[in-house]
Amino acid sequence: MDSADLIALWISFRLAATTTLLLLLLGTPLAWWLAIGSSRWRTAIDALVSLPLVLPPTVLGFYLLILLGPQGALGAPLRWLGVSVPVFSFTGLVIGSMLYSLPFAVQPLRDAFLSVGTRALEVAATLRASPWDRFFTIALPLAARGALTAAVLSFAHTLGEFGVVLMIGGNIPGRTRTASIALFDHAEALEYAAAYRLSLVLLGVCFVLLLLVYGVNRRLRAVGSTA
Amino acid sequence: MRSLLATLSAWLALGAGPLCAAELHIATAANFAAPLQKLTPLFERATGHTLALSTGSSGQLYARIRQAAPFDVFLSADTEKPQLLEQQGLTVPGSRFVYAIGTLLLWSPRPDLVDGGGAVLGQGRYRLLAIANPETAPYGTAARQVLMKLGLWDALYRDHKIVLGENITQAWQFAASGNADLAFVALSQVLGPDGAIAGSSWRVPQSMYDRIEQAAVIIAASPQQQAAHAFVNWLRSDPAALAAIRAAGYDTAD
Numbered sequence: 001m002d003s004a005d006l007i008a009l010w011i012s013f014r015l016a017a018t019t020t021l022l023l024l025l026l027g028t029p030l031a032w033w034l035a036i037g038s039s040r041w042r043t044a045i046d047a048l049v050s051l052p053l054v055l056p057p058t059v060l061g062f063y064l065l066i067l068l069g070p071q072g073a074l075g076a077p078l079r080w081l082g083v084s085v086p087v088f089s090f091t092g093l094v095i096g097s098m099l100y101s102l103p104f105a106v107q108p109l110r111d112a113f114l115s116v117g118t119r120a121l122e123v124a125a126t127l128r129a130s131p132w133d134r135f136f137t138i139a140l141p142l143a144a145r146g147a148l149t150a151a152v153l154s155f156a157h158t159l160g161e162f163g164v165v166l167m168i169g170g171n172i173p174g175r176t177r178t179a180s181i182a183l184f185d186h187a188e189a190l191e192y193a194a195a196y197r198l199s200l201v202l203l204g205v206c207f208v209l210l211l212l213v214y215g216v217n218r219r220l221r222a223v224g225s226t227a
Numbered sequence: 228m229r230s231l232l233a234t235l236s237a238w239l240a241l242g243a244g245p246l247c248a249a250e251l252h253i254a255t256a257a258n259f260a261a262p263l264q265k266l267t268p269l270f271e272r273a274t275g276h277t278l279a280l281s282t283g284s285s286g287q288l289y290a291r292i293r294q295a296a297p298f299d300v301f302l303s304a305d306t307e308k309p310q311l312l313e314q315q316g317l318t319v320p321g322s323r324f325v326y327a328i329g330t331l332l333l334w335s336p337r338p339d340l341v342d343g344g345g346a347v348l349g350q351g352r353y354r355l356l357a358i359a360n361p362e363t364a365p366y367g368t369a370a371r372q373v374l375m376k377l378g379l380w381d382a383l384y385r386d387h388k389i390v391l392g393e394n395i396t397q398a399w400q401f402a403a404s405g406n407a408d409l410a411f412v413a414l415s416q417v418l419g420p421d422g423a424i425a426g427s428s429w430r431v432p433q434s435m436y437d438r439i440e441q442a443a444v445i446i447a448a449s450p451q452q453q454a455a456h457a458f459v460n461w462l463r464s465d466p467a468a469l470a471a472i473r474a475a476g477y478d479t480a481d
Contacts, residue, residue, distance in 0.1 A: 062400075065400070065401075065404050065406060066404055068406070069404040069405040069406050070406070071405055072404075075405075086405045088355065088390050088406065088407075160453040166393055167397075167399075170355075170357070170390030170391060170392075170393035170401070170407075171360060171390065171392075171393070172387055172389075172390060172391070175387065182454075185360060185362060185363055185393075185395070186288065187290070187391075188284060188286035188287070188360075188362075188363035189286065189362050189363045190286060190289070190290075190308075190311075
């Protein structure tokens with residue numbers, strides 16, 4: 001594998017790691033609100049969060065390209081405020097990836113919080129545990145399995161991301177050329193051997209990751225049932 | 228009941244059309260899809276055959292033809308892929324010909340950015356220049372040749388002022404949406420029906436890049452050789468077809 005492909009792999013891993021971290025940080029409170037909140041907007045937000053599952057990634061990327069453009073609904077005010085528009089940059093890819101992988105982070109977390117239920121929390125509340133205390137010492141530890149699933153799925157999903165990056169990346173080596181773009185370019189240039197090598201690495205990494213999450217989940221479930 | 232049968236047989240006869248008419252499956256490079264859509268009714272009226280178009284990048288179509296996709300004619304965006312198919316014995320010998328020659332254009336949707344000599348490229352009054360990927364797209368290769376001839380490629384590439392579209396459509400999209408300031412595009416993409424071009428542009432002199440020749444071949448496995456030959460001959464020599472290709476922003480081989 002040549003150095004350009006190694007750099008592309010590195011960009012992909014960096015993108016997946018950054019996206020996962022940010023999604024866990026921002027997705028956890030959102031999932032918590034979706035699980036226990038009582039707002040009448042909850043169902044609508046729930047559906048909104050799941051939309052990236054349905055929308056083709058290239059369409060999502062195309063919308064972002066238009067939205068973030070200098071005349072776009074987001075790009076124009078940003079530019080007016082003096083913020084540089086993040087299309088064709090690593091930051092832009094992170095924003096796109098967070099949207100694209102949002103349901104993969106939020107749904108497992110939400111389901112985990114739902115399965116924890118409100119009973120343990122109510123008991124803790126009667127023992128005068130503060131809401132923060134309840135969240136961090138009860139809900140979050142009990143939802144650890146969901147958090148792990150959310151992390152691994154977001155990571156793997158972002159690693160394999162293609163359409164969004166294709167539309168807003170601009171294929172800049174060392175910045176926005178990810179492994180999946182490099183792989184596509186190899187296939188387009190009829191460099192099939194290089195394409196096979198790169199896809200083998202991606203497949204291998206994703207398989208090991210998924211193996212890991214299913215293995216750990218099974219073990220946690222076994223521990224849970226004996227406890 | 229009898230009238231139903233009559234209707235049915237009339238419908239069948241209509242559907243089947245003239246005895247020799249065939250439906251041809253044409254695999255066309257994305258950049259020629261719009262012109263071909265305009266050519267389709269002309270050809271159908273002239274011959275009675277019908278056309279079904281499959282669009283994709285030349286690389287994708289090439290890969291599909293190698294896997295025995297049921298195409299009759301392949302219109303590539305370059306000459307390399309038809310040649311490769313020919314070497315593998317997958318095309319009808321002698322059927323390869325150049326059906327269109329592309330024209331490279333430096334273009335911006337802004338009316339004041341691009342001057343008639345392309346001097347804007349060296350003046351640095353822009354943040355981003357979009358081109359198609361030089362490794363995979365013929366118009367991208369041509370754009371790189373132009374920038375190298377102007378002695379600008381290394382500096383622009385190093386300073387990350389060049390963004391790559393996967394193909395010429397994306398290069399156009401980057402500039403049309405305003406995310407890039409200007410782009411190397413195909414004349415055929417921005418040429419209006421009235422022959423005018425919106426925004427500002429520079430038609431790059433042909434001497435600055437290798438001719439962007441687009442070649443067609445008949446697929447050897449096609450079961451409709453006669454109709455395929457009829458289409459290829461029509462595309463190559465019919466005055467109306469040639470005029471339509473030129474009106475779409477391409478040159479034709481003499």
